[in-house]
Amino acid sequence: MAKPIVAIVGRPNVGKSTLFNRISGGRVAIVEDQPGVTRDRIYRDAKWLERSFTLIDTGGLEIAEYENPFSDVVRVQAEVAIAEAELVLFVVDGKQGITGEDEKIAEILRKTKKPVLLVVNKIEDFAKNLHMEFYALGLGDPIPISASHGMNTGDLLDMVVEALPEIEEDYAPDVVKIAIIGRPNVGKSSLTNALLGQERVIVSDIPGTTRDAIDTPFERDGKNYVVIDTAGMRRRARVDEAIERYSVMRALRAVDRSDVVLMVIDASQGVTEQDKKIAGYAHEGGKGCILVLNKWDLVPKDEKTMQKYDKVIRSELAFMQYAPTLYVSAKTGQRLPKIVEIIDFVAEQTNRRISTSILNELLADIVRVTPPPTDKGKKLKIYYVTQAGVKPPTFVFFVNDEELFHFSYRRHIQNRFRETFGFEGSPIRFFIRQRE
Numbered sequence: 001m002a003k004p005i006v007a008i009v010g011r012p013n014v015g016k017s018t019l020f021n022r023i024s025g026g027r028v029a030i031v032e033d034q035p036g037v038t039r040d041r042i043y044r045d046a047k048w049l050e051r052s053f054t055l056i057d058t059g060g061l062e063i064a065e066y067e068n069p070f071s072d073v074v075r076v077q078a079e080v081a082i083a084e085a086e087l088v089l090f091v092v093d094g095k096q097g098i099t100g101e102d103e104k105i106a107e108i109l110r111k112t113k114k115p116v117l118l119v120v121n122k123i124e125d126f127a128k129n130l131h132m133e134f135y136a137l138g139l140g141d142p143i144p145i146s147a148s149h150g151m152n153t154g155d156l157l158d159m160v161v162e163a164l165p166e167i168e169e170d171y172a173p174d175v176v177k178i179a180i181i182g183r184p185n186v187g188k189s190s191l192t193n194a195l196l197g198q199e200r201v202i203v204s205d206i207p208g209t210t211r212d213a214i215d216t217p218f219e220r221d222g223k224n225y226v227v228i229d230t231a232g233m234r235r236r237a238r239v240d241e242a243i244e245r246y247s248v249m250r251a252l253r254a255v256d257r258s259d260v261v262l263m264v265i266d267a268s269q270g271v272t273e274q275d276k277k278i279a280g281y282a283h284e285g286g287k288g289c290i291l292v293l294n295k296w297d298l299v300p301k302d303e304k305t306m307q308k309y310d311k312v313i314r315s316e317l318a319f320m321q322y323a324p325t326l327y328v329s330a331k332t333g334q335r336l337p338k339i340v341e342i343i344d345f346v347a348e349q350t351n352r353r354i355s356t357s358i359l360n361e362l363l364a365d366i367v368r369v370t371p372p373p374t375d376k377g378k379k380l381k382i383y384y385v386t387q388a389g390v391k392p393p394t395f396v397f398f399v400n401d402e403e404l405f406h407f408s409y410r411r412h413i414q415n416r417f418r419e420t421f422g423f424e425g426s427p428i429r430f431f432i433r434q435r436e
């Protein structure tokens, strides 16, 4: 099931990021901290009562002032939230009371059919009933909380979970779902159109049931695929354009629903900070990923150019050593037919299962050749490893003391796993469980 998006909106200093951290703070840590991932601090996965959702702090959207005068920033954030999220948390400052800017945001939010929860923050003394005045915003019952003290935030989360719609997946498990992501203007729409132009697109009058996403299914050699959420790319309405600029949420959702991500990079410009953040979505989402270097026609070349590029990309996107690169041109069609071939390959890799006996044979071999380091006289013992899941391949190690399982040794094992099993294009995850 796809994860719904919960967006936090509100003017500056009401406590949005405090609430964001409070809600997402208890997130399960994955033991595969990769150095070099440029973390986008505005979104995080959260879970409450077995419901997972993605939380976004719209206060962190970088909206350039020159294109949006300051007074407009909050409005753009609210509009993006309404367009892209399943649920909006509108945060106001209970100490300060209603301001003109709150009223402006409320006016925008009242027009949406999406659920909005009105969160009155900085209420540390519930007896004073300071939150009551916010009824005037016309957004239903104000919910008093203190984000910094963690007061009433559990009740708020109960309400969040209750208000979240179910998002049904609409495709059979064997359909390969493809997300095409990247910065504006790298050629996502051109690539989508070119890709679909060469395939047998299945015309269907069943709209993507996941709200307004317009997915495009196609078939090739009897196999079924779908390009997810091309709506924002192919429908170039003016209204959408403002939102497309801040389409973190759209990209996240597409990634979340996909099996394989095509991360599109403009080869004529190289890898930018923004590219790293967006590639991080695929990596952290545990999705198969192909780095598609588009606009290859614009790059002056000799016979070494591709190798040089590969080197730069490997160092810029160091956390994604596993992702294959493909140099294409949506304009000339160069190497486009290869894309689906590589998609098939990566989809298979993310879905591979290795038997427990083979894993433990390899583990014994690794430990024999490179014994785990000792730390303060204590030695790491790895009792057992098993694959707990696919998409991405996830392995659980049972050890005597997880503190002794240092990053460098984990990475060593990871490298040996990759040498042995491949998993090209797919992230892999390690979990460590301590057992006496």
Ligand code: GDP
Pocket: 010, 011, 012, 013, 014, 015, 016, 017, 018, 019, 059, 121, 122, 123, 145, 146, 147, 148, 149
């Ligand atoms: P944002 O700009 O909306 O993201 O707001 P921040 O989360 O950065 O918080 C702004 C200020 O309000 C900070 O100084 C916080 O410490 C403070 N703050 C946040 N939540 C609370 C709260 O529940 N109670 C009080 N008293 N202060 C808070």
Ligand code: GDP
Pocket: 182, 183, 184, 185, 186, 187, 188, 189, 190, 191, 233, 294, 295, 296, 297, 298, 328, 329, 330, 331, 332
């Ligand atoms: P998007 O914003 O990522 O969807 O990018 P578009 O598909 O709208 O492309 C942005 C611009 O780049 C358009 O002017 C395209 O014609 C151009 N473009 C896209 N792909 C290529 C390519 O492979 N080569 C060249 N030279 N231009 C391209």
